[in-house]
Amino acid sequence: xxxxxxxxxxxxxxxxxxxxxxxxxxxxxxxxxxxxxxxxxxxxxxxxxxxxxxxxxxxxxxxxxxxxxxxxxxxxxxxxxxxxxxxxxxxxxxxxxxxxxxxxxxxxxxxxxxxxxxxxxxxxxxxxxxxxxxxxxxxxxxxxxxxxxxxxxxxxxxxxxxxxxxxxxxxxxxxxxxxxxxxxxxxxxxxxxxxxxxxxxxxxxxxxxxxxxxxxxxxxxxxxxxxxxxxxxxxxxxxxxxxxxxxxxxxxxxxxxxxxxxxxx
Amino acid sequence: xxxxxxxxxxxxxxxxxxxxxxxxxxxxxxxxxxxxxxxxxxxxxxxxxxxxxxxxxxxxxxxxxxxxxxxxxxxxxxxxxxxxxxxxxxxxxxxxxxxxxxxxxxxxxxxxxxxxxxxxxxxxxxxxxxxxxxxxxxxxxxxxxxxxxxxxxxxxxxxxxxxxxxxxxxxxxxxxxxxxxxxxxxxxxxxxxxxxxxxxxxxxxxxxxxxxxxxxxxxxxxxxxxxxxxxxxxxxxxxxxxxxxxxxxxxxxxxxxxxxxxxxxxxxxxxxxxxxxxxxxxxxxxxxxxxxxxxxxxxxxxxxxxxxxxxxxxxxxxxxxxxxxxxxxxxxxx
Numbered sequence: 001x002x003x004x005x006x007x008x009x010x011x012x013x014x015x016x017x018x019x020x021x022x023x024x025x026x027x028x029x030x031x032x033x034x035x036x037x038x039x040x041x042x043x044x045x046x047x048x049x050x051x052x053x054x055x056x057x058x059x060x061x062x063x064x065x066x067x068x069x070x071x072x073x074x075x076x077x078x079x080x081x082x083x084x085x086x087x088x089x090x091x092x093x094x095x096x097x098x099x100x101x102x103x104x105x106x107x108x109x110x111x112x113x114x115x116x117x118x119x120x121x122x123x124x125x126x127x128x129x130x131x132x133x134x135x136x137x138x139x140x141x142x143x144x145x146x147x148x149x150x151x152x153x154x155x156x157x158x159x160x161x162x163x164x165x166x167x168x169x170x171x172x173x174x175x176x177x178x179x180x181x182x183x184x185x186x187x188x189x190x191x192x193x194x195x196x197x198x199x200x201x202x203x204x205x206x207x208x209x210x211x212x213x214x215x216x217x218x219x220x221x222x223x224x225x226x227x228x229x230x231x232x233x234x235x236x237x238x239x240x241x242x243x244x245x246x247x248x249x250x251x252x253x254x255x256x257x258x259x260x261x262x263x264x265x
Numbered sequence: 266x267x268x269x270x271x272x273x274x275x276x277x278x279x280x281x282x283x284x285x286x287x288x289x290x291x292x293x294x295x296x297x298x299x300x301x302x303x304x305x306x307x308x309x310x311x312x313x314x315x316x317x318x319x320x321x322x323x324x325x326x327x328x329x330x331x332x333x334x335x336x337x338x339x340x341x342x343x344x345x346x347x348x349x350x351x352x353x354x355x356x357x358x359x360x361x362x363x364x365x366x367x368x369x370x371x372x373x374x375x376x377x378x379x380x381x382x383x384x385x386x387x388x389x390x391x392x393x394x395x396x397x398x399x400x401x402x403x404x405x406x407x408x409x410x411x412x413x414x415x416x417x418x419x420x421x422x423x424x425x426x427x428x429x430x431x432x433x434x435x436x437x438x439x440x441x442x443x444x445x446x447x448x449x450x451x452x453x454x455x456x457x458x459x460x461x462x463x464x465x466x467x468x469x470x471x472x473x474x475x476x477x478x479x480x481x482x483x484x485x486x487x488x489x490x491x492x493x494x495x496x497x498x499x500x501x502x503x504x505x506x507x508x509x510x511x512x513x514x515x516x517x518x519x520x521x522x523x524x525x526x527x528x529x530x531x532x533x534x535x536x537x538x539x540x541x542x543x544x545x546x547x548x549x550x551x552x553x554x555x556x557x558x559x560x561x562x563x564x565x566x567x568x569x570x571x572x573x574x575x576x577x578x579x580x581x582x583x584x585x586x587x588x589x590x591x592x593x594x595x596x597x598x599x
């Protein structure tokens with residue numbers, strides 16, 4: 001019996017460690033100590049913009065096209081082609097964009113953080129920072145968290161915009177069973193500014209979790225290159241789980257009790 | 266308690282551990298009970314021509330296993346009259362990782378103003394010592410003092426401030442892979458001083474030139490050889506004019522000529538800048554070249570420490586074996 005409890009006990013211990021790490025990381029950011037290294041935070045923001053923006057926007061655009069096409073054909077099949085905008089409004093904003101953002105952040109940014117910081121750990125670069133009198137936690141982890149807070153909201157909103165634009169192209173220009181005005185009438189009827197805010201909160205919650213998990217596994221990596229590889233894989237698994245957990249909780253909290261749509265009077 | 270008193274305290278065994286009264290110089294003073302290694306040697310000498318098997322372990326004597334384990338650890342610590350006070354002191358430091366005890370009641374003083382070497386077989390806790398000095402590891406028991414201040418009891422802010430006294434050369438240089446050589450060396454100056462870029466440039470160029478990397482500032486760490494990375498790490502360690510410089514196996518992975526050149530460089534820069542330099546190594550040639558003070562670490566304790574000239578003429582068989590690199594002696598493969 002004992003041996004069956006080993007794995008769950010390790011998971012709980014890891015989650016506790018991650019929670020403590022996250023609290024420390026937030027403390028460094030909201031305690032404003034991270035601003036001692038604002039230059040590094042800006043550099044990390046630049047790395048995020050240059051390294052991840054186009055990938056995330058491209059993915060958002062492609063998924064927006066798919067949402068538009070599926071929505072247009074489904075609505076035509078039930079005799080309501082004018083309502084294709086519902087799909088674009090809901091599918092893009094509420095679910096697909098947060099998940100796409102979460103997946104891409106996990107795959108590109110999260111694993112990148114583990115690999116980069118983990119490599120620094122095993123080559124003594126983190127110890128070198130510490131013995132220079134620089135808090136490695138602040139310099140490496142808090143700056144990256146701050147950079148993600150500075151960059152990702154805008155990147156996310158632009159990704160939503162890319163998805164909306166792609167859906168418009170698919171529904172109005174490609175399939176063409178609804179006019180531009182008809183599409184936008186329904187499209188805007190089924191969403192309002194709070195929905196965009198909720199969607200942003202979902203996306204940013206996922207991004208924050210991913211950055212925390214990535215920096216945690218990188219910062220605590222050990223055991224040479226193999227250890228860094230293992231840490232990268234573990235972070236990817238945990239991030240994938242967390243993306244779905246945050247997505248489910250977000251939907252339940254923001255739209256679970258009230259669909260926030262003109263349905264049923 | 267002064268540093269000397271603390272060193273004297275080494276003779277006082279920690280609780281649960283006893284040292285025979287006559288065990289100060291086990292190889293020279295225990296006439297009534299000659300050590301087994303001497304016996305082996307005598308046997309080998311008195312039966313010439315006969316095939317003998319070198320046995321490096323000692324026969325177990327009931328109730329004396331722990332005494333035997335530390336029988337070569339005289340704890341003798343002598344100093345030059347010219348030696349200043351201690352820059353770093355270890356006081357009864359114990360450190361274990363899981364069941365593996367690495368430091369086992371370590372008492373050691375690193376003299377100010379000298380190049381000290383901590384020598385010892387692989388896996389005896391030399392690098393762990395360095396990490397204790399800069400507060401990267403904390404002792405399970407005992408204390409580590411830097412200029413009289415207890416490292417384990419420092420608050421984080423004080424610890425980061427204290428670390429500015431140190432320059433550390435890690436085994437592979439530990440250069441930041443995302444920066445070129447120039448930025449690596451300039452990094453501590455930019456973080457800790459208000460110097461303008463012109464002044465930073467002047468200091469960095471001087472330090473790079475000192476270590477023979479004057480024209481390599483634009484290179485990335487992955488474009489450098491192992492020796493160049495070490496020299497670059499050395500330049501970075503020196504850039505804030507630290508009071509204490511630590512070298513973690515500076516000779517590892519280097520050919521003999523480059524090791525000799527690096528040793529010369531360490532000596533030259535120490536002559537120029539002064540301060541306490543601590544070199545961790547198991548390379549005896551490096552010790553002969555640069556060491557002014559030597560401490561030999563084994564099984565988590567100091568076997569003997571003192572001025573290099575004294576240690577190289579020590580009567581302690583372990584010290585003699587280690588410093589001459591002999592295969593036969595108290596130190597075996599275990």
